[in-house]
Amino acid sequence: MEDGFSAPRLFAQGVSYTYDDVIVLPGYIDFPADAVDLSTRLSRRLPLSIPCVASPMDTVSEASMSIAMAALGGAAIVHCNDAPARQAAVIRAAKSRRIPFVTDPAFFSPSDVVPDFGQDAYALVTESGNSKSKVIGVVAKSDWESLQDKSATVSDYMRPAPELVPASYDFEKVASFLVGGGLEYAPLVAEDGEVVDLVTKEDVERIRAFPKLGMPSLDSDGRFIVGAAIGTRETDKERLEHLVKAGANVVVVDSSQGNSSYQIDMIKYAKSMYPKLDVIGGNVVTIAQAQNLIKAGADGLRVGMGSGSICTTQEVCAVGRGQATAVYKVASFAKDHDVPVIADGGISNSGHIVKALVLGASTVMMGSFLAGSSEAPGVYEYLNGHRVKKYRGMGSLEAMTKGSDARYLGDKLKLKVAQGVVGSVADKGSVLKFIPYTMQAVKQGFQDLGASSLQSARDLLHSEILRFEVRTGAAQVEGGVHGLVSYEKKFF
Ligand SMILES: NC(=O)C1=CN([C@@H]2O[C@H](COP(=O)(O)OP(=O)(O)OC[C@H]3O[C@@H](n4cnc5c(N)ncnc54)[C@H](O)[C@@H]3O)[C@@H](O)[C@H]2O)C=CC1
Ligand SMILES: O=c1[nH]c(=O)c2[nH+]cn([C@@H]3O[C@H](COP(=O)(O)O)[C@@H](O)[C@H]3O)c2[nH]1
Ligand SMILES: [K+]
Numbered sequence: 046m047e048d049g050f051s052a053p054r055l056f057a058q059g060v061s062y063t064y065d066d067v068i069v070l071p072g073y074i075d076f077p078a079d080a081v082d083l084s085t086r087l088s089r090r091l092p093l094s095i096p097c098v099a100s101p102m103d104t105v106s107e108a109s110m111s112i113a114m115a116a117l118g119g120a121a122i123v124h125c126n127d128a129p130a131r132q133a134a135v136i137r138a139a140k141s142r143r144i145p146f147v148t149d150p151a152f153f154s155p156s157d158v159v160p161d162f163g164q165d166a167y168a169l170v171t172e173s174g175n176s177k178s179k180v181i182g183v184v185a186k187s188d189w190e191s192l193q194d195k196s197a198t199v200s201d202y203m204r205p206a207p208e209l210v211p212a213s214y215d216f217e218k219v220a221s222f223l224v225g226g227g228l229e230y231a232p233l234v235a236e237d238g239e240v241v242d243l244v245t246k247e248d249v250e251r252i253r254a255f256p257k258l259g260m261p262s263l264d265s266d267g268r269f270i271v272g273a274a275i276g277t278r279e280t281d282k283e284r285l286e287h288l289v290k291a292g293a294n295v296v297v298v299d300s301s302q303g304n305s306s307y308q309i310d311m312i313k314y315a316k317s318m319y320p321k322l323d324v325i326g327g328n329v330v331t332i333a334q335a336q337n338l339i340k341a342g343a344d345g346l347r348v349g350m351g352s353g354s355i356c357t358t359q360e361v362c363a364v365g366r367g368q369a370t371a372v373y374k375v376a377s378f379a380k381d382h383d384v385p386v387i388a389d390g391g392i393s394n395s396g397h398i399v400k401a402l403v404l405g406a407s408t409v410m411m412g413s414f415l416a417g418s419s420e421a422p423g424v425y426e427y428l429n430g431h432r433v434k435k436y437r438g439m440g441s442l443e444a445m446t447k448g449s450d451a452r453y454l455g456d457k458l459k460l461k462v463a464q465g466v467v468g469s470v471a472d473k474g475s476v477l478k479f480i481p482y483t484m485q486a487v488k489q490g491f492q493d494l495g496a497s498s499l500q501s502a503r504d505l506l507h508s509e510i511l512r513f514e515v516r517t518g519a520a521q522v523e524g525g526v527h528g529l530v531s532y533e534k535k536f537f
Contacts, residue, residue: 063370074492090344091323096119097480112269116145118260142241145258152168165186181203281311285315312326330375335375339384348387349368353465354393386408388410423435
């Protein structure tokens with residue numbers, strides 16, 4: 046007897062469904078959750094060990110996020126709401142190290158007086174007071190605080206030059222260098238002599254308290270894989286050159302509606318200039334859009350229009366698609382061309398990730414899910430007693446105005462209409478902690494539906510063994526916490 050709907054039948058009803066509308070029926074379990082393999086591809090030639098990608102947004106993805114996501118086995122796409130040289134510098138910073146965090150220490154010169162330590166316990170002293178000159182000592186904030194004579198120069202109370210660690214060392218190597226050597230701190234130094242960071246014993250302890258890191262995303266030189274966004278203007282060709290020189294492993298052509306002559310030309314240009322570079326196109330939500338971008342040479346597709354948490358496109362332009370339908374339709378088409386699909390936007394819990402992957406996506410791209418982390422750009426603020434970080438749409442007036450110098454140069458006379466909002470999200474701590482828990486939850490979801498890998502989920506989907514149903518409003522209420530006077534929702 047038939048039970049539930051197959052995906053083709055579910056998505057052929059003329060209804061735009063999103064993740065919360067659908068539910069996956071359980072399958073048969075004959076393996077432990079830990080055996081679920083979430084390894085995948087970001088684009089045709091770029092493998093990842095977890096299906097997570099950080100959005101190219103200026104409140105999400107810069108160096109710190111790129112490093113942490115690559116260390117976890119995912120990736121981040123550095124946003125392009127900045128001058129090309131600045132975006133390239135972010136890529137270089139991310140690729141200059143193999144540890145999963147950035148501390149961004151202060152640099153002083155020996156003649157400095159009244160140094161500003163910021164939040165740091167230590168700062169580096171170099172010959173000319175910048176990262177490009179030789180390390181000659183370290184100053185501790187505590188030493189400065191206990192100084193009687195505050196007019197002393199840094200050279201009067203600095204500690205001797207510390208032992209240096211090559212920036213190519215990964216976290217475990219740096220940790221054993223510090224701990225094994227009984228050291229308090231050590232500067233990370235690149236091959237060209239530039240000081241990349243200062244790692245302390247406290248950093249090592251903090252990272253060791255997080256779940257153990259899995260297989261990081263590394264390029265053939267053993268450096269972290271980092272992606273970058275570009276636009277579709279003439280000036281983006283020059284940006285692309287900067288990014289490729291900086292070592293970007295993949296570029297995402299970043300438009301809300303990717304099926305345009307502008308984007309098709311840009312994909313063709315990028316593929317002809319840099320044949321070894323994977324180029325991801327988007328955004329798309331239909332088969333016809335996907336077809337054009339694949340024909341132009343796209344190595345990956347970003348799917349989602351209006352599904353983002355900060356996104357007002359569907360309200361403003363009346364165009365878009367429910368995200369579950371969009372992912373299923375585009376992924377079903379793209380698989381026949383061996384083009385991986387990124388389900389972009391609308392992810393607010395691990396169940397959404399399971400649904401996106403089960404419907405054919407190879408990865409999920411997340412903005413709001415990551416924007417409250419310590420790795421996202423910006424500082425924490427307090428709002429009605431909650432610790433929050435700012436999160437804004439790249440189509441919000443604020444972001445458009447900020448990017449106007451770079452992105453909208455020449456468009457100054459055009460009327461700008463926002464397709465996004467500015468808001469804030471709750472502090473979530475480090476992605477190095479909550480992404481491993483999220484991945485464990487995704488593995489449990491895969492186990493419940495009887496899929497031990499992304500490929501096996503896809504086989505179940507296309508053989509129509511995997512069954513779905515639409516949830517009514519009441520079923521959605523039932524599926525959430527209900528009927529309690531009060532409760533606390535703790536994820537891990
Ligand atoms: N995923 C989504 O649903 C949405 C995402 N966004 C995000 O907001 C940001 C801005 O997106 P868009 O507004 O789509 O930026 P965009 O730069 O792709 O497009 C802005 C406008 O410029 C036009 N344009 C693009 N290239 C051109 C060229 N070479 N010559 C002449 N005109 C050209 C486009 O047709 C469009 O009217 C992106 O980061 C995007 O990801 C914005 C809205 C929706
Ligand atoms: O309509 C939009 N207006 C915007 O201003 C905007 N900025 C980002 N995005 C898209 O939203 C995705 C992130 O969505 P989430 O916060 O739901 O993860 C991102 O990855 C983008 O695809 C926008 N969409
Ligand atoms: K939305």
